[in-house]
Amino acid sequence: MGLKALLSRPLAAYTVHRYRQWQRQPAATQARLLRQLARAAAGTAFGRAHDLGGVRTPADLAARVPVRDYEGLRPWFEQVKAGQPDVLWPGRPLYLAKTSGTTSGAKYIPITRASIGNHIGGARDALLHYVAATGRARFLDGKLIFLSGSPELERVGGIPTGRLSGIVNHHVPSYLRGNQLPSYATNCIEDWEAKLDAIVRETLGQPLSLISGIPPWVQMYFDRLMARTGRPVGELFPEFDLFVSGGVAMAPYLGRLRESIGRPVASIELFPASEGFLAFQDQPGNPGLLLRLASGIFFEFVPAERFFEPRPPRLTIGEVELGRQYAVVLTSNAGLWAYSLGDTVRFVDLHPHRVVVTGRLTHFLSAFGEHVIGEEVEAALREAGRQYPEAEVTEFTVAPLVSADPREPSRHQWLVEFAQPPRDAPAFAATLDAALRQRNAYYDDLRQGHILAPLQLTALPLGAFQRYMKSIGKLGGQNKVPRLGNDRAVAEGLLQA
Structure with missing residues (x-):
């Protein structure tokens, strides 16, 4: 066993212990976090306009700040984009995460000095929970591939801007840099098909132990590998030990991914978003994703069937129930205030709180009144x-x-x-x-x-x-x-x- 794998075990035990401390008091942890967030942003333009200095409880937040999506908060985001300081959070963001998906064009989500750790720590803690649960850490000694967006950043309002995966690429810990694939030059290729071909060339023959990415795009990578070699992925990479997925539910792709690999490989599912790293699978075999209640995000949950009411109920982590569909609302140290993420979740555990992602508020089919999710x-x-x-x-x-x-x-x-x-x-x-x-x-x-x-x-x-x-x-x-x-x-x- 290599040094990285060896050192990861005590770190994994410490990380799980730290999580269990706040898991004993999830509601109190979230209430304390809300007070800290409101106090920190009270002097911002948004804070003054919404009296965040008076927020002590979730009820105070609900009375002062309505639930809004990106479009509802667009006037504030535009000020941030223009380079103005102290708009939604003190100072200016470290980055803007550019993401598509709205009807009116790209979204620019702030990533602040306070919130960058949420994104970096989420993936790290997911891997360490896996090590703690299984005792398996050899993957840390091999090559790790992250299928991500380009790390090249532009500047918007003087702020470095790019895809979240490209931004996070700049913060891969130095002790993993030597393990990381593909190369920086290959990661910067904009054309996806040309990039895949380059990744195939770079990774064939390498001791890949971990592969991470959005399932359909990982499948494209697997297809290119097999078309070039005529061999299953698990045979091409004997050290391949762990598959990490996020972005979309893995279940619809699992059968074909397994067939492409050709042998059993462990997997971890993540719940990342440009707005924050919300949850990860902390127990192998348990589909529930552990909500990160102490990582700079205050959560509210709106019953999905009531979301479009003028003043829908906004439930805290202590008020949710098993089995119900909830729309996720975030208040965070990225400067998001009662922000509708657009995702819906269902709680499968309450001790600790685990969810499965069930869909999107805007991605449902109800053309005939059926509301299929x-x-x-x-x-x-x-x-x-x-x-x-x-x-x-x-x-x-x-x-x-x-x-x-x-x-x-x-x-x-x-x-x-x-x-x-x-x-x-x-x-x-x-x-x-x-x-x-x-x-x-x-x-x-x-x-x-x-x-x-x-x-x-x-x-x-x-x-x-x-x-x-x-x-x-x-x-x-x-x-x-x-x-x-x-x-x-x-x-x-x-x-x-």
Whole structure:
């Protein structure tokens, strides 16, 4: 065992001990953090406008600061972008994390001197929890690959700006720099396909022990490796011991990733965002992600079904319940105040608090009143895959298909790219439909009443999703295909790809 692996074990034990200290009093930990955040930002422009100096309790925050998304806070973010100090947080941010996804263009999320540790510490603590839980640390002695955005940064308002993964790349600890792949020059390649080819060239023959990235883009890397060598990934990299994923739920991709690897490999799932590193899988085999309640983020949770009410309830960590869908709202030392993240979660443990990510507030399908969420379609697809194990799904999305004939009911259209199609596509579609009916009572009611017809399964040719993402300039990096939509924009783009 190498020195890095050896030293990681006492550090892992200390990290887990430190987490358990605040896990004993999660509500008190969060309440104390809120007071610290409000006190720190009381003198900022936002703090004066919202009387943050008077915030002592979550109720005080709710009375003074409404829940807003990026657009609601845009006037404040624009001042930050212009280089003005003391707007949302004291001073100016260290960085701006540029991320796409809003209807009105790119978002610029501040990363402050106080909040940078949240991003760096999240991945570190996830790995150390894995070491503590398993005793396995040899991966730290091998080569580590992080499939990320370019680390090259531009300046906006005098502030270094770029993709979050590129920013974090500048803060990889020095003791891991010698292990890190790909090279800086390769990481700076903007064209994703050219970058993948360069990564393949650099990594073949290297003792890779850890591979990290967003699952669909990791799968692209695996596909390139296998196309070049004709061998499974696990054979190419005998030391490959740990797969770390984040950005999207890993479950829909797991079957194909495992087949590409060709042997069992441990995995850790993360919940990172440009707004903060929220949670990570702390127990192998437990799908719940441990919320980081002492890392600079005060959490509020709004029941998802009530989110769009004028004044929805805002629950603290001490008020949440198991099994309910909540929209996540953040107040943090990055200068985010009652910020709607857009993600929905469901609590699977309360001691300590663990969640699974269930979808996006804006990525749901309710064109006919069914309000289907991402967790439900992913679970339905898993059930169909269980019954038809030969089917290998590369990617998918679901859209409404409104009938032009009033005598014919409308339906959902599932656009699925198969690496290996099911042996009986109509039966696979029927299984999908039945599985979704079991998971969503509204959809079942619409099907029973013949308001909706059985779903339509549309198999797409291999590469359709990659061609579509490339056509809209979002191939690779941290870009993700929406699972669900209330319009047909993504569906039509895919059909034309």
